[in-house]
Amino acid sequence: MNISRRDFNKLVVSGIAGASLGIFGAAGDAYAAKNRVVVIGGGFGGATAAKYLKKLDPSLSVTLVEPKAAYITCPFSNWVFAGLKTIGEITQTYAVLAARYGVEVVADTAVSIDAARSMVTLGSGKVLNYDRLIVSPGIDFKWGAIPGYSQSISETKMPHAFQAGPQTELLNKQLHAMKNGGTVLICPPANPFRCPPGPYERASLIAFYLRDQKPKSKIVILDPKDKFSKQALFRKGWDRLYPGMIEWRGAAAGGKVQSVDAAAMTVTTELDVVKGDVINVIPPQRAGKIAVDAGLTDASGWCPINPVSFESTVHTGIHVIGDACIAGAMPKSGFAASSQGKLAAAAIVRLLRGKEPAQPSLVNTCYSLLGPGYGVSVAGVYKLSAEGIVEIPGSGGLTPIDASDDQLNQEALFARGWYNNIVNDIWG
Amino acid sequence: MPSKLKILLAVCVVSSGVFSASMDAFAARNKATQPAKVAETDPRGEVLALSCAGCHGTDGKSSGIIPSVYGKTPDYIETALKDFKSGVRYSTVMGRHAKGYSDEEIHLIAQYFGTIWGKNK
Numbered sequence: 350m351n352i353s354r355r356d357f358n359k360l361v362v363s364g365i366a367g368a369s370l371g372i373f374g375a376a377g378d379a380y381a382a383k384n385r386v387v388v389i390g391g392g393f394g395g396a397t398a399a400k401y402l403k404k405l406d407p408s409l410s411v412t413l414v415e416p417k418a419a420y421i422t423c424p425f426s427n428w429v430f431a432g433l434k435t436i437g438e439i440t441q442t443y444a445v446l447a448a449r450y451g452v453e454v455v456a457d458t459a460v461s462i463d464a465a466r467s468m469v470t471l472g473s474g475k476v477l478n479y480d481r482l483i484v485s486p487g488i489d490f491k492w493g494a495i496p497g498y499s500q501s502i503s504e505t506k507m508p509h510a511f512q513a514g515p516q517t518e519l520l521n522k523q524l525h526a527m528k529n530g531g532t533v534l535i536c537p538p539a540n541p542f543r544c545p546p547g548p549y550e551r552a553s554l555i556a557f558y559l560r561d562q563k564p565k566s567k568i569v570i571l572d573p574k575d576k577f578s579k580q581a582l583f584r585k586g587w588d589r590l591y592p593g594m595i596e597w598r599g600a601a602a603g604g605k606v607q608s609v610d611a612a613a614m615t616v617t618t619e620l621d622v623v624k625g626d627v628i629n630v631i632p633p634q635r636a637g638k639i640a641v642d643a644g645l646t647d648a649s650g651w652c653p654i655n656p657v658s659f660e661s662t663v664h665t666g667i668h669v670i671g672d673a674c675i676a677g678a679m680p681k682s683g684f685a686a687s688s689q690g691k692l693a694a695a696a697i698v699r700l701l702r703g704k705e706p707a708q709p710s711l712v713n714t715c716y717s718l719l720g721p722g723y724g725v726s727v728a729g730v731y732k733l734s735a736e737g738i739v740e741i742p743g744s745g746g747l748t749p750i751d752a753s754d755d756q757l758n759q760e761a762l763f764a765r766g767w768y769n770n771i772v773n774d775i776w777g
Numbered sequence: 778m779p780s781k782l783k784i785l786l787a788v789c790v791v792s793s794g795v796f797s798a799s800m801d802a803f804a805a806r807n808k809a810t811q812p813a814k815v816a817e818t819d820p821r822g823e824v825l826a827l828s829c830a831g832c833h834g835t836d837g838k839s840s841g842i843i844p845s846v847y848g849k850t851p852d853y854i855e856t857a858l859k860d861f862k863s864g865v866r867y868s869t870v871m872g873r874h875a876k877g878y879s880d881e882e883i884h885l886i887a888q889y890f891g892t893i894w895g896k897n898k
Binding site: 401404405684687688691692695699704706707708709710711712714726728729730731741743744745746748756759760762763765766767769770771773774777 | 820821823824825827828829830831832833834835839840841842843869870873874875876877878882
């Protein structure tokens with residue numbers, strides 16, 4: 350069902366009213382001044398928004414605040430475990446955004462947001478004023494959620510590897526050091542979390558490495574869920590490519606992790622204590638710290654937004670995109686974040702001109718690799734209904750379960766094409 | 778309208794409560810300006826088409842195995858999308874995407890990509 354014109358207009362009007370606070374509310378000559386948009390976070394959402402703001406309206410002043418000089422993408426970081434990508438090949442920089450698109454890239458951390466005065470304060474003490482702010486902080490982990498687990502444990506003994514970079518390298522190093530015949534434990538969180546197929550693609554590509562190098566080893570997935578993303582496709586692929594190597598224990602089989610012990614290298618589930626040689630714990634998550642500190646989150650730990658423009662329903666003039674926001678039926682994926690970044694950019698350009706944003710249309714496309722020539726995908730097309738953001742019935746969905754080997758091989762090739770194009774669309 | 782969205786709307790309206798007077802003004806202004814879209818890019822076509830760039834590259838310029846949309850005519854793009862949608866043309870993923878768009882939306886997407894290379898020289 351489509352959203353009615355009347356409901357859509359109500360959502361739009363709330364956005365326009367917000368705009369009048371920033372621009373029309375000021376003196377007349379402010380109208381002629383350059384509109385300033387600040388973007389916090391240079392990942393899939395924020396970098397896309399910064400680029401597309403400048404692409405759609407080169408007259409805007411766009412400042413991207415990102416402390417890291419380079420961004421290592423979570424998508425394709427599992428490929429590193431299979432030896433199919435190096436960290437260097439999944440590292441993106443901001444040079445093109447600055448040089449070609451005229452985005453001002455500030456290598457600093459946003460430490461606080463003053464929504465009432467439309468100001469962001471940076472770690473250096475510098476203050477940025479904005480007419481519109483985009484917050485794209487990604488995820489933070491709920492460190493206290495699993496007894497025995499902590500940030501320091503994640504950095505030494507049990508990496509999460511769900512923010513790519515040193516964490517990916519640590520897990521990879523542990524896999525390489527493991528003996529043939531070792532056990533790898535992967536402990537995904539409950540929903541919602543970043544990249545729903547990620548832990549299962551990870552199991553597949555670690556299995557690819559182990560089958561080749563350490564074939565007596567096995568992988569056990571200890572999962573608090575009863576089902577997972579692309580489940581039938583993964584399980585069929587595991588049976589075909591890595592028979593007997595990957596064991597998935599869901600909630601019904603007591604897969605829920607109760608606690609971990611880093612000294613003993615064990616995980617305690619509802620049923621038993623499981624020993625691992627390599628233990629990958631992916632803890633529960635919430636919106637990135639700056640979103641929490643700015644009061645943009647609700648009780649769920651994520652940020653509620655107006656789906657027409659991704660403007661926060663807590664603070665006007667602030668848009669939240671990517672993993673941190675609550676985007677209805679959309680998964681927390683890099684592609685979804687980028688799609689939301691474009692939508693927010695297009696909406697902001699129109700709002701700053703006092704015009705109505707277009708009806709939203711959003712897309713997700715995620716590939717997962719089970720082996721070098723074995724890819725599967727999920728696609729989704731989303732629109733606004735009276736329920737919020739919903740998937741269009743009859744569209745999207747998964748690679749067919751009976752897909753031919755040719756099709757699975759094509760999907761693996763398209764996965765590579767997907768990565769090249771999406772990173773160029775964002776950082777290139 | 779379900780209560781969830783009502784609450785959302787209420788929050789939006791409350792947060793911008795002082796400006797409720799501007800709402801009518803906006804509605805009136807909007808009515809007068811709505812049909813004027815000859816010179817500028819159709820905003821709906823733009824929003825629909827921006828999503829495609831995630832896989833097909835910025836402005837539809839692909840650098841790898843995924844086909845470029847850039848440089849194709851509106852007719853070519855419209856026919857391709859409709860054939861993916863109906864299943865007449867084989868695809869791995871495009872059929873699943875194309876089913877998410879009405880024929881009118883497919884037309885807008887085709888117009889956007891089919892004319893962008895004229896505007897973008």
